[in-house]
Amino acid sequence: IYSSTEIHKAVIKRLKDYGGSKKLLSQLLDEEQQRELEQEQEMEEERQQKRPPVVQPYEPVLHNEIKSLCDMQDPTVKLYNLPSVFRPLKNAFLSTTFHEHSQFHCWQANLWISTEFQRVIQTHGESLDPFLRPPRWVLIYRNQHVIFVSAFEANWLLGQLQHLHRNQKFVQPPTTTLRLLLPRLQRDRSIFIDISRLTIPSTVSCSIPVEWLAQLFIFNGTLYFNTIEEQTAYCQCLGLCPKPRTKLEDDAYDNSWIALDGYVEQPEYRKQLQLHHCCFSSNPLVFVRKLLENRNSSHAPLTSHVGSIIFNAVKLPIL
Structure with missing residues (x-):
């Protein structure tokens, strides 16, 4: 009489003899289908990734007119007389799909870009959507104008402004300062532009009017507000x-x-609802949503202050 252990071993031996190490056909088919699905998924992801074409970057140029902004003893530079170096903020969207929606007459007249900020690549008719320069460096000129400059220009301005400050060649307090502007992509994050110790040169008063900030927030893709005043503006x-x-x-x-x-189109209705600082004559939400997606490489989350406003028409609490 065979024991159960011996029977078990005998059965296993027979199975190995007849079955060998080959896998069942159904298992092989399952594995093959899985590989095909993974390959299809990878191909689909590659198709969805929009890679910009190979392009030739512009060589950076430092214009003398940019240098002259540091000369505090000279008369104020009339920026509108120098279109080869300074352009209204609306020009940042030239040769992009944003230009037709940007309502260029609605941006504040004291918001500017340098032509170097705008120039990124040598174009041959292609859209510049993938090459919009992130708006990071801002020159506050004579406490009147906000000029977005390139990192190349900012590097020179930083050194020159610090040099003039060390040698006491500034009127006190300085009215022309270089500042870093970051989008607020998380709650309670600093945007840097309003921190006095981070301005170059440092200054006691570095506040920015909230009406200016509102347009800067739109331009740089900010998602969160720090105060109710910012949200309202x-x-x-x-x-x-x-x-x-x-x-x-x-x-x-x-x-x-x-x-x-949430958009109020008619001017008489805006007046009665006390929307006194509306800058856009037609609904700007398509433009704002698209610009936010470009700046942040994703849609504005509905849980963010801006995302809730532009998608759900709801103001979230400022915590």
Whole structure:
């Protein structure tokens, strides 16, 4: 009589003899299908990745007019007389798909870009959407104008402004300062532009009017606000009246003064709703959403202050 252990060993031996080490056909098919699915997924991901074409970058140039901005004893430079070096902010969107939606007459007249900030690649008719320069370095000129400059220009301005400050060639306090501007992509993050010890040269007063900040937030792709004042200015700038609303605003919505997305189009309605700082004559939300996606390489999350406003027409609490 064979024991159970011996029977078990005998069965295993027979299975190995007849089955060998070959896998079942169904298992082989499953593995082959899995490999095909993985290959298809990789190919689909590659198709979705929009790689910009190979291009030739511009050689950076430092214009004398940029250097002259540091001369505090000279008369104020009339930027509008130097279009080869300074251009209104609207020109940042030339040769991009944003240009037709940017409503270029609606940007504040004291917001500028240098032509070097705009020049990134040598174009041959292709869209510059993938090559929009991140707006990081800002020169506050005579406390009147905001000029976005390239990193190459900022590097020279940084050294020159520090040199003049060390040699006490500045009027006090300095009215021309170089500052770093970062988009606020997370709550409670600094945007740097309003920190006095980070301005070059450092200055006691470095506040930026909130109406200026609102347009800078739109331009650089900010997602969060630090104060209710910033949030209000942002909505006012875009002509939006999002929820939660007052009784007057609820009545205006019921009367179709306010669109579903929160936009108030008619000037007389804006006046009654106290939207005194609206800069856009037509609904800018398509432009803002698209620009945010370009700046941050993703859609604005609905949990962010800006995402909630432009997608859900709802103001989230500023914590």
